[in-house]
Amino acid sequence: MIDLHAHLLPGLDDGARSWEEAVEMAQTAVESGIETVAATCHANLPGRNSADMVRVYRRRLEQFRELLEKERIPLRLVEGMEILDGAELVRKLKRGELLTINGTRYVLVEVRLDAPAWQIYRMLIYLLDAGYIPILAHPERYRCVQRVPAHVKEWARMGAVLQLDKGSIFGRFGEGAADVADYMLDRQLVSLAATDAHRVDVRTLSLAPLRDLLARRYGSACPELLLRENPKRILEGNDVIRFR
Numbered sequence: 009m010i011d012l013h014a015h016l017l018p019g020l021d022d023g024a025r026s027w028e029e030a031v032e033m034a035q036t037a038v039e040s041g042i043e044t045v046a047a048t049c050h051a052n053l054p055g056r057n058s059a060d061m062v063r064v065y066r067r068r069l070e071q072f073r074e075l076l077e078k079e080r081i082p083l084r085l086v087e088g089m090e091i092l093d094g095a096e097l098v099r100k101l102k103r104g105e106l107l108t109i110n111g112t113r114y115v116l117v118e119v120r121l122d123a124p125a126w127q128i129y130r131m132l133i134y135l136l137d138a139g140y141i142p143i144l145a146h147p148e149r150y151r152c153v154q155r156v157p158a159h160v161k162e163w164a165r166m167g168a169v170l171q172l173d174k175g176s177i178f179g180r181f182g183e184g185a186a187d188v189a190d191y192m193l194d195r196q197l198v199s200l201a202a203t204d205a206h207r208v209d210v211r212t213l214s215l216a217p218l219r220d221l222l223a224r225r226y227g228s229a230c231p232e233l234l235l236r237e238n239p240k241r242i243l244e245g246n247d248v249i250r251f252r
């Protein structure tokens with residue numbers, strides 16, 4: 009399987025707290041059947057220097073690759089960021105101050121959980137018009153979507169890729185998120201699911217429980233598409249397969 013959203017690199021955000029924890033998370037990933045992870049970190053947070061962030065990020069990614077090789081953990085790491093909506097998003101992407109997923113046109117983006125729906129529409133249109141394909145991180149966790157779930161239908165129609173968090177479907181983010189997760193899955197609006205892992209013990213880098221649950225509820229073609237085929241297509245810069 010392929011996980012395109014995991015806070016695996018230590019010292020960059022609220023993800024792994026040490027190299028030891030990152031190695032343990034990588035071990036968990038391999039044991040749960042994950043071969044490739046996009047080591048995404050929060051980016052474009054107010055008050056942080058994006059250009060410097062990329063330099064630090066890449067150095068840490070390279071260090072971690074070397075560490076995994078030394079520990080003989082067969083996990084492939086690709087670059088990526090979970091980019092918070094903010095001013096001059098496209099300009100920063102074009103200047104390489106923010107990173108897309110594996111150097112493709114796919115950009116993993118998020119907004120504050122209480123952001124209004126119009127802000128998400130504006131961000132998606134802005135990115136799509138500039139030739140990027142937004143992967144909207146965990147739409148089911150946004151309050152505006154929990155109030156009006158039908159927004160996600162429009163965002164999928166516009167061309168955004170909707171990424172579901174593993175924790176949402178297991179109820180970790182409350183009933184509202186779990187209900188929207190079901191809504192999106194039942195209507196086949198989800199193109200991609202990911203761990204959004206932050207720790208070795210909670211929000212783990214394991215996809216096996218999600219794969220099994222999706223297979224039980226929707227048949228094995230569902231996890232195959234959301235955890236393997238579509239993430240692979242994204243890494244190669246190809247179009248995802250949509251149900252509708």
Ligand SMILES: [Fe+2]
Pocket residue numbers: 013015090145204
């Ligand atoms: Fe995240």
